Amino acid sequence: MAHIVCVFDPAAYDIRIAHADGNGRPFGSLAAFDEAMSVNKEMPLLSMNAGMYHKDLSPVGLLIEEGKIKAPLNLDDDKGNFFMKPNGVFLIGKEGQAAVMEAFEYARTMPDTLYATQSGPMLVIDGHIHPRFEWNGKSRYIRNGVGVDRNNQVVLVLSRKAVSLGHFARLFRDELKCDNALFLDGAVSAMSRGGKHIAGGQHPVGPILAVFEKEQ
Known part of the structure; x- marks a missing residue:
């Protein structure tokens, strides 16, 4: 299997962005996040790194958690x-x-947002591959990203082998039918399922995308 692909209906699952604990300390790893959630009896179905960060693990771009802007x-x-x-x-x-939105469009429309993470580059913009991507460039990394498909489902992908941005973008557009998709990171990309590491490396993480069972 060249990629791990997970598809979630946001109406049926609780999809969140997380970064720090109640004391403001970044979780720093998927393992630490999963452990913290398990203490609260909220073990996520899936966790994945979800955005680029500075050396202190603070997010480079927008971070919104539970409707509160944590980073602009x-x-x-x-x-x-x-x-x-x-x-x-x-x-x-x-x-x-x-939704996946181009950053200036987000600034223009300011949608009413519960959770958000900013990253770059966009992989697919309104059905078009990012204009700066080569067809299959020489820069190859394990990569992860997120898209929203034509059924309004959230599509999470982590490559199992090093791929180019062009290849990764075409996967979202042509095979997964995402008209908009966002690159989350490369090299540090990782995923856990039910608290168990399943793919990617053990590098530190900043923002985290997590999927939970929705409370009935």
């Missing part, structure tokens, strides 16, 4: 993947809908 939207220009415009935002709205 970052529209700056700089070097690195995060700043390869257009970059974007993955969000869960307060009505439960999921």
Whole structure:
């Protein structure tokens, strides 16, 4: 299997973004996050790194948890993947809908947001591959990303082998039918399921995307 692909209906599952514990300390790893959730009897079905971070593990861009802005939207220009415009935002709205939006569009519309993480570059923008991607460039890493498909389901992907951004983007658009998709990170990408590490490395993580059973 070249990729791990997980598809969740946001109406049926509780999809969150997390970063720090109640004392404001970044979890720093999927294992630490899963353990903290298990103490609260909230073991996630799946956890995945979900955005780029500074050396102190603080997010580079927008972070919203439970409707509260923990870090602001970052529209700056700089070097690195995060700043390869257009970059974007993955969000869960307060009505439960999921979306991947280009960052300037997010700033223009300011949707009512419950959870959000910003990263970059966008992989797919309104059905178009990011204009700066080569067909199959020489930069190859284990990568992970998130998209929303044409059935409004959240699609999470982690590659099991090193791939180019062009390859990764075409996977979301052509095979997974996501008209909008966002690159989350490369090299540090990892995923856990039910508290057990299943793929990727053991690097530190900043923002975390987690999927829980929805309370009945």
